Amino acid sequence: MSAMVNVNGRITPERDAVISVFDHGFLYGEGVYETMRTYHRRPFLYDRHMRRLRRSARMIELPLPFTDEELAAQIRDTQALAKIDGEVYIRVLVTRGIGALTYDPKATPNPSIVIIVKPQVDPPVDAYEKGVKVAIVDVVRNHPDTVNPMIKSNNLMNSALAAQEAIKLNAFEGVMRNYRGELTECTTANLFMVKNRVALTPPLEAGLLPGITREFLFDIGKDVGVEVREQTMRDDDLFGADEAFLTSTTRELVPITTVNDRTIGRGVPGPITLKLLEAFRRRAEAD
Numbered sequence: 001m002s003a004m005v006n007v008n009g010r011i012t013p014e015r016d017a018v019i020s021v022f023d024h025g026f027l028y029g030e031g032v033y034e035t036m037r038t039y040h041r042r043p044f045l046y047d048r049h050m051r052r053l054r055r056s057a058r059m060i061e062l063p064l065p066f067t068d069e070e071l072a073a074q075i076r077d078t079q080a081l082a083k084i085d086g087e088v089y090i091r092v093l094v095t096r097g098i099g100a101l102t103y104d105p106k107a108t109p110n111p112s113i114v115i116i117v118k119p120q121v122d123p124p125v126d127a128y129e130k131g132v133k134v135a136i137v138d139v140v141r142n143h144p145d146t147v148n149p150m151i152k153s154n155n156l157m158n159s160a161l162a163a164q165e166a167i168k169l170n171a172f173e174g175v176m177r178n179y180r181g182e183l184t185e186c187t188t189a190n191l192f193m194v195k196n197r198v199a200l201t202p203p204l205e206a207g208l209l210p211g212i213t214r215e216f217l218f219d220i221g222k223d224v225g226v227e228v229r230e231q232t233m234r235d236d237d238l239f240g241a242d243e244a245f246l247t248s249t250t251r252e253l254v255p256i257t258t259v260n261d262r263t264i265g266r267g268v269p270g271p272i273t274l275k276l277l278e279a280f281r282r283r284a285e286a287d
């Protein structure tokens with residue numbers, strides 16, 4: 001990995017990118033972040049990512065001391081120094097900042113702002129051509145009244161534990177249920193299934209991250225005449241789906257052909273999934 005990192009305006013190669021152990025992001029996981037990627041070397045859906053970053057920050061009462069344009073300029077400067085040929089991955093983190101060992105936000109008046117720029121790594125072509133296996137895991141997604149999954153939070157223990165389970169099961173991703181036993185999302189992606197040519201995804205109310213790719217897919221569906229809507233889902237709905245796929249910024253749409261040890265549909269990426277993926281890529285290239 002050859003990353004260039006911007007820590008509070010100071011841009012350095014990754015080996016020199018450091019932050020204080022008294023930063024509350026490190027001490028308490030108090031912070032929010034966004035993951036973006038470029039197409040044609042420009043951050044894709046930047047305005048939507050900034051809207052979500054601001055909502056996440058509001059939900060933890062973290063003031064963001066920059067405008068969208070100011071942050072975009074910092075990203076551009078970091079990207080320019082990274083000198084990466086091809087598309088880049090951009091992670092923006094804002095933490096509570098450095099302060100005394102207390103949860104009182106008054107101890108940390110200055111948030112820390114970190115921008116990581118590194119090469120975008122696409123999933124293997126095989127994942128798109130053959131589809132992937134996911135596993136429904138036992139770790140339950142955070143209850144919305146604890147650390148609300150709507151917050152794209154640096155506190156990722158819930159997802160990390162679920163991902164550990166999926167890795168042990170040799171799965172590409174882990175699917176998490178909520179406290180009611182309904183399916184929510186994957187550890188780093190949103191979940192969709194296709195039934196009777198309609199693309200269905202669990203409702204935000206189930207307790208999940210409002211993915212930017214998930215949101216964009218509602219527009220893509222309109223472009224190509226595929227109905228996309230929210231629907232509560234349980235294990236059996238997914239097992240009985242005609243097709244399934246996951247969505248995320250860095251992976252676009254990845255077909256799911258196996259859930260635990262059950263084959264989904266015909267066991268190959270389905271026609272609606274491929275139609276949406278193709279339309280997504282067209283829009284991403286054009287926008």
Ligand SMILES: Cc1ncc(COP(=O)(O)O)c(C=O)c1O
Binds near residue numbers: 035186187248
């Ligand atoms: C828990 C979770 N859900 C969904 C997503 C997908 O969101 P997006 O499409 O904005 O990348 C992510 C992305 O990292 C995630 O961490």
